[in-house]
Amino acid sequence: MTKITITQAAEFIGQEVQIQGWVYNLRSSGSICFLQVRDGSGFMQAIVNKSSVSADVWQTAEKATIESSVILTGQISKHPKKEEYELQVSGIQLVQIAEEYPIGKKEHGPDFLLDQRHLWLRAPSQWAIQRIRNTVINSIYGYLNLNGFTKIDSPILTPNACEGTTELFEINYFDWAKAYLSQSGQLYIEAAIFSLGRVFDFGPVFRAEKSKTRRHLTEFWMMDAEAAFVEHEENMKIQENLICFVIEKVLEQNQKELAILERDLEPLKKIKAPFGRMTHAEAVKKLNQLGSDIKADDDLGADDETLLTQDSAVPIFVEKWPAQIKAFYMKRDESGKVALCDDLIAPEGFGEIIGGSQREDDYQTLLERIKEHKLPLDEFQWYLDLRKYGSVPHSGFGIGLERLVGWICGTHHIRETIPFPRMINRIRP
Numbered sequence: 529m530t531k532i533t534i535t536q537a538a539e540f541i542g543q544e545v546q547i548q549g550w551v552y553n554l555r556s557s558g559s560i561c562f563l564q565v566r567d568g569s570g571f572m573q574a575i576v577n578k579s580s581v582s583a584d585v586w587q588t589a590e591k592a593t594i595e596s597s598v599i600l601t602g603q604i605s606k607h608p609k610k611e612e613y614e615l616q617v618s619g620i621q622l623v624q625i626a627e628e629y630p631i632g633k634k635e636h637g638p639d640f641l642l643d644q645r646h647l648w649l650r651a652p653s654q655w656a657i658q659r660i661r662n663t664v665i666n667s668i669y670g671y672l673n674l675n676g677f678t679k680i681d682s683p684i685l686t687p688n689a690c691e692g693t694t695e696l697f698e699i700n701y702f703d704w705a706k707a708y709l710s711q712s713g714q715l716y717i718e719a720a721i722f723s724l725g726r727v728f729d730f731g732p733v734f735r736a737e738k739s740k741t742r743r744h745l746t747e748f749w750m751m752d753a754e755a756a757f758v759e760h761e762e763n764m765k766i767q768e769n770l771i772c773f774v775i776e777k778v779l780e781q782n783q784k785e786l787a788i789l790e791r792d793l794e795p796l797k798k799i800k801a802p803f804g805r806m807t808h809a810e811a812v813k814k815l816n817q818l819g820s821d822i823k824a825d826d827d828l829g830a831d832d833e834t835l836l837t838q839d840s841a842v843p844i845f846v847e848k849w850p851a852q853i854k855a856f857y858m859k860r861d862e863s864g865k866v867a868l869c870d871d872l873i874a875p876e877g878f879g880e881i882i883g884g885s886q887r888e889d890d891y892q893t894l895l896e897r898i899k900e901h902k903l904p905l906d907e908f909q910w911y912l913d914l915r916k917y918g919s920v921p922h923s924g925f926g927i928g929l930e931r932l933v934g935w936i937c938g939t940h941h942i943r944e945t946i947p948f949p950r951m952i953n954r955i956r957p
Contacts, residue, residue: 529601534570537613540604547572547600547615548623551592552650561589565600565615570784571652574600574615581618588620595626595650638941645948646957656785657944660778661933667777668730668751668927671770677726677753682713684732688907695737709734714752714924715857715911718887721756721922722914728753738952742941743830743879745930747950754924760859760868760886763923764845767872767882768801770927771843775799778936791938795841795876803872804837804844811836811846825850834877843881845870856897857911858885870925878935884925891915 531546549567561576576589601619701707713729720727730751847870858867869885888894933945943949
């Protein structure tokens, strides 16, 4: 007997096969039993016809419950009307009969579902989100590998905050020092560009920010990239091309998943370069005209980001921010008042998905910035050293994976885009 996955069904029409999986739904008319089966690769209807199977097979099928694990044998047939395939069951083995499943067909609130996250992951919508997340991750790797970037792993335990923020998780590092869970690998991978030219890291980062918005998590995944001899304009072009590449791959590989999520594909199909662009000053002026009370030196709020992109089919770069509200390591323009940085704002109200900048490459200037921000010089001396031995213009950016996945999936809250979300009020399961 040939063992196959559900996604291989089209190759075995008319053949006897074996499929291993779980019954995620079922119904019976008394003479026909319909088992909705999932095997990890996809979904399929398995049909048990009482008149076509032995009494033992029928009795076994009747014992199946939602989420029972099964091994099914039968013949693959094509659905008469849809581009789908079914299994005409001839044999069934119950690996384990599941107890009454706590997630029923009725509507459940988000807190209940998050309490049952270990089981909720089995739902078709959650399956689809995690599959798209996988495509996004692989596409980011693919684009960066094609464009000369080398993967570098930055430490999760750090002796200081990357941007001087206090919203970090502090731990006792044995009995002699304080350490923090990393908020970004950026500073460390900057060191690697002097060896490898273009580098990136991809891993979990942590923010102790007491925020409960739909766009925030306490633990999330970040891709940080850095590139030598790349300045502000080229940095934005790399970001733009990366997002287009990722969207293209998801549209190619995840049509089934997007359909399960009922995602409108037209907005995604419109994501083509060039993206929109405006300076922070221009953004403030436009927002004021639209009714926002944002000031010249304010950060953009979620409502501001939504307003800015409401008439745009593509993401918008908001570049050249007031230096005083940006990180110490960002290079400034000739005036010294504007940072050569950018935030990339996704349309459809999904907000910022990338933050990037050209980095300050002059030793003395960076030293002054560290002092201005009242950062501990001894902790940043190694970072300053990078400007003493062959410093070059360089730039980088970071992508929040969950925000990017949330936008692509059309998911309202990014807590669904990570397998086990960690938030200000949740650390279980």
